[in-house]
Amino acid sequence: MTNQWSQRSDARSVSGAAHRSETEFDALxxxxxDSVFRQAYRVxxxxxxxxxxxxxxxxxxxxxxxDPGRDHNVRAWLLRVVTNLAYNxxxxxxxxxxxxxxxxxxxxxxxxxADVAVRNDEQAQVRQVLRRLPERDAMLLLLRHAGLSYNxxxxxxxxxxxxxxxxxxxxxxxxxxxxxxxxxGSAGGDDDDH
Amino acid sequence: xxxxxGTLQAYLDGAxxxxxxxxxxxxxxxxxxCRRQVTAVQAAGWQTAALLAALEPGPADLPAAATxxxxxxxxxxVAQDALWSRWLRRLNEMRGxxxxxxxxxxxxxxxxxxxxxxxxxxxxxxxxxxxxxRDAMAQFLGLFRVQQFTVVDIDSSARVQSFEDMLxxxxxxxxxxxxxxxxxxxxxxxxxAEALAGYTARLPAELxxxxxxxxLSVTQGPHVRLQVDRPTVxxxxxxxxVTDVVLPAFDTAAVEVDAPYVVQAEYxxxxxYGERDAGMMLVQAPSxxxxxxxxxxxATMGEIYLRAVxxxxxxxxxxxxxxxxxxxxxxxxxxDMGAYQEVTVDGVPxxxxxxxxxxxxxxxxxxxxxxRDGVVYGLLTWNVSDSGMLxxxxxxx
Numbered sequence: 334m335t336n337q338w339s340q341r342s343d344a345r346s347v348s349g350a351a352h353r354s355e356t357e358f359d360a361l362x363x364x365x366x367d368s369v370f371r372q373a374y375r376v377x378x379x380x381x382x383x384x385x386x387x388x389x390x391x392x393x394x395x396x397x398x399x400d401p402g403r404d405h406n407v408r409a410w411l412l413r414v415v416t417n418l419a420y421n422x423x424x425x426x427x428x429x430x431x432x433x434x435x436x437x438x439x440x441x442x443x444x445x446x447a448d449v450a451v452r453n454d455e456q457a458q459v460r461q462v463l464r465r466l467p468e469r470d471a472m473l474l475l476l477r478h479a480g481l482s483y484n485x486x487x488x489x490x491x492x493x494x495x496x497x498x499x500x501x502x503x504x505x506x507x508x509x510x511x512x513x514x515x516x517x518g519s520a521g522g523d524d525d526d527h
Numbered sequence: 528x529x530x531x532x533g534t535l536q537a538y539l540d541g542a543x544x545x546x547x548x549x550x551x552x553x554x555x556x557x558x559x560x561c562r563r564q565v566t567a568v569q570a571a572g573w574q575t576a577a578l579l580a581a582l583e584p585g586p587a588d589l590p591a592a593a594t595x596x597x598x599x600x601x602x603x604x605v606a607q608d609a610l611w612s613r614w615l616r617r618l619n620e621m622r623g624x625x626x627x628x629x630x631x632x633x634x635x636x637x638x639x640x641x642x643x644x645x646x647x648x649x650x651x652x653x654x655x656x657x658x659x660x661r662d663a664m665a666q667f668l669g670l671f672r673v674q675q676f677t678v679v680d681i682d683s684s685a686r687v688q689s690f691e692d693m694l695x696x697x698x699x700x701x702x703x704x705x706x707x708x709x710x711x712x713x714x715x716x717x718x719x720a721e722a723l724a725g726y727t728a729r730l731p732a733e734l735x736x737x738x739x740x741x742x743l744s745v746t747q748g749p750h751v752r753l754q755v756d757r758p759t760v761x762x763x764x765x766x767x768x769v770t771d772v773v774l775p776a777f778d779t780a781a782v783e784v785d786a787p788y789v790v791q792a793e794y795x796x797x798x799x800y801g802e803r804d805a806g807m808m809l810v811q812a813p814s815x816x817x818x819x820x821x822x823x824x825x826a827t828m829g830e831i832y833l834r835a836v837x838x839x840x841x842x843x844x845x846x847x848x849x850x851x852x853x854x855x856x857x858x859x860x861x862x863d864m865g866a867y868q869e870v871t872v873d874g875v876p877x878x879x880x881x882x883x884x885x886x887x888x889x890x891x892x893x894x895x896x897x898x899r900d901g902v903v904y905g906l907l908t909w910n911v912s913d914s915g916m917l918x919x920x921x922x923x924x
Contacts, residue, residue, distance in 0.1 A: 384590050
């Protein structure tokens with residue numbers, strides 16, 4: 334938990350905290366709400382859940398009082414936090430799914446009723462494939478998709494900026510082949526003619 | 528020269544340095560293998576984009592941001608707007624932000640009029656010591672004179688807050704800055720602090736176990752003048768919901784405040800309650816010089832102030848007569864803000880505030896206020912025991 338007091342030795346961050354008036358917070362909320370919600374929805378596929386995750390993310394923004402020198406990174410910060418939160422939630426769902434798998438003895442997992450109501454099959458399938466990827470790959474793809482720059486991705490994933498390209502290329506490939514595997518190699522239909 | 532898939536990916540994303548982009552482009556022009564490779568990398572990227580694009584919510588799923596914001600605002604825990612954090616914010620607003628960026632240059636007009644104007648104009652209301660509890664730390668920066676603290680009990684903090692918010696809006700106009708806040712100057716020891724501040728600063732001779740000084744600094748307060756006219760003040764009171772009081776007769780009035788140097792000592796305390804972060808901040812400043820317009824009865828204005836923060840008319844009238852408004856920091860305090868007690872500290876009476884629910888997030892935060900020999904002291908602590916607080920306050924020298 335960020336401790337406001339512990340930041341006091343850094344005069345700049347403290348003064349930045351003062352700068353972050355409630356008006357400014359409101360402006361950030363309005364500016365970034367949609368992209369944060371969309372990111373939560375991409376992961377969970379459930380609008381009420383995404384709504385809650387988005388609120389939680391902004392609640393954290395309200396608490397942290399970011400350093401003013403890094404204001405341009407508020408968007409990256411928000412997207413990182415919401416993606417993390419969403420994945421935490423999905424991890425819980427996955428554990429539940431696995432338990433249900435065990436209980437129902439190999440029967441295919443019943444789709445979430447909410448999923449059925451709001452999603453088509455393709456969307457559900459893409460999401461399932463994404464969830465099966467190594468989490469770092471999935472987060473990398475999602476954050477890149479949400480528009481983070483290489484430098485922002487590097488700082489989120491704590492890797493050198495120079496290695497982001499390689500990680501991305503591998504994640505693309507892994508995603509593509511996992512999707513093909515899940516759909517029997519045909520449903521993707523993205524095997525471009527040259 | 529190799530062009531691995533990572534480099535190709537970065538090339539496609541335009542994420543390479545310009546010369547590197549050019550180098551890869553030149554290489555691709557003459558290398559079939561790499562061209563095939565880059566096509567494959569690009570195709571995988573496109574497929575990812577296409578698949579992820581399928582995950583977008585439908586228009587009906589996307590909540591209205593404004594509604595969500597209102598909802599979040601309604602749900603923000605009280606602690607977010609907590610007494611101590613507001614004190615701290617105000618303190619930093621004045622000392623750090625305004626001092627650092629310049630009151631005129633870098634600060635938005637609303638904040639300028641807010642941070643300085645609000646307090647100065649409150650002084651106009653007859654209060655040398657105008658003091659909503661949450662502003663007490665700001666007061667340490669010297670915008671008024673304190674010889675004693677008095678708490679007046681009110682029903683709810685809501686009125687204090689809305690009154691304060693209204694003043695913060697800059698309704699009372701723009702103060703004239705005769706001297707800006709100084710920069711915070713970090714000093715090595717108390718002698719250096721005194722040399723800058725021009726008065727005798729006191730630091731604790733003893734510290735609680737595990738405590739050490741993190742920073743000692745001196746900041747010069749501002750010298751400001753605010754001129755307001757009677758209709759403006761009347762309008763502000765109307766907005767505060769106080770419509771049945773009669774302001775003293777004046778056309779325009781100028782309040783001038785010359786704030787002194789503030790000496791601030793910050794301490795880190797290791798693990799007094801286990802893993803929680805703990806620390807203290809000791810702030811001291813002599814009383815500022817304040818010039819008020821002549822002919823205004825402080826008790827009348829004090830009564831108006833008490834009305835504005837939500838005290839019923841009869842109580843306000845009675846209590847206003849019992850307070851020496853020329854020397855008392857009046858702190859309106861409601862049960863929903865927390866608890867306070869009168870204590871003896873540093874050989875004099877003091878007030879110890881503890882916010883309700885303050886143990887939830889940062890831990891136990893408290894503020895101790897007292898005045899001795901013309902200097903006002905504030906000790907803010909978080910997760911420090913009673914004995915630790917008293918040790919610091921009682922061993923000042």
